[in-house]
Amino acid sequence: MEHPIRIMVPAVALLVGGVSAAGCAAPEPLPEITQGARPTAAAASTATPAPKATAGTAAVAAGKPLGGPGTACALPVSFALAEKWEPEAIEDPENPEFVALTRQGPATVRCEVDAKPAGHVGYLRVWTTRGEGPARAGLEAFVKAEKGSSAVVYRETKAGALPATEVTYTVHNDVMEETKEERAFAVATPQGTVIVHLGGLDTAEHRAMLPAYELARTTLKLG
Template sequence: MRHPIRTPAPLTAALAAGLLLTGCGAPEPLPEVTQGPRPSAAPATSAPAATAAPAAAAASRVTVGGPGTACALPVSFALAEKWEAEAIKNPEDPEFAVLTRQGPAVVRCEVDAKPAGHIGYLRVWTAAGKGPARPALEGFVKGEKDASKAVYKETVTGALPVTEVTYTVHSELLDESKEERAFAVATPKGTVILHVAGLDSEEYRAMLPAYELARSTLKVL
């Protein structure tokens, strides 16, 4: 269901007034969003395994996470075409904790889907500490307001064991629940969480190929 409402600003735009983004210029106006392709049918909303497989995303030549990329992270992964990554500067600043912290995790990077025609984002979060990734992911989901129906599963990406979760969040703006998903991987520098969410469930489903591309190309640095 589409909703004739204002496009929400990404986290990086919300933080720009506090000069938290890399660079110090004034934030530019949000670009006009040209809607990308939509899935032909709504997938199931229970466990990750029950969700219909999305079409593969076209990979750009851009990766994020390694030296010289937009975001310095403990992992690297490929970006889908036209998706744009931007680092969050000073995410540890307690003044902005309501925007930059969720449970045990701190946001480090935001990958914007608007240039690709979708209203949503991938965000990369890190949680300190060694050990399994699942406790940090569970704390992350519990830290999201109005989250429910969380379903976890253990899986493997390449040679990396990861924990993945699907869940719903009630949107006060839309007065309905929308789907979200995240996976977590343990690294020597702590747990990394990659989270995908859109304006609504339709936008979320349209962005799943970019999420799957990031997961399938994930490398621990």
């Protein structure tokens, strides 16, 4: 928001003029002070605009790859991780004793990437669904299964060179009494749908981690 510039010089000049008038019969006239002209629209358009800070557009250094042979998690896809983010495979995700933690709708979590070593509080998690079918269908079922989800918006995009569906939505946490942003993208593979999801402690942390999410999306490939 622009703040008006307060011109103090005329007020000071009038004060000085009043003192001079009281001490002298014929004071010298004060010089006329006028406010400078405002820049015209044409002149303003030639100035370089300040860059707009947009969440998810900041550069992030690429670290180790994930998903390929010899990486921390065996996945149907691979992509680059942001530097210092630490991946770990989920042990025994099919165990029915842990289904409440490892399943969301049709998806099973296979890998989680911890952002704490990079200074953030949150995870990038990779989920898979079995069987063939449109990636969007699997993603929609995934989001519907998350308690408290709302403000859901889907869009068609790309993950690397692959067609993908992306979703942004909010989740209300009754314990924390707050609503936070989340997002995910999904791609279809011969082994089923892969969903890459970014949460975060709160909306501020979520937005701070978006560059790592975008790195994963833009570098993703099969195998």
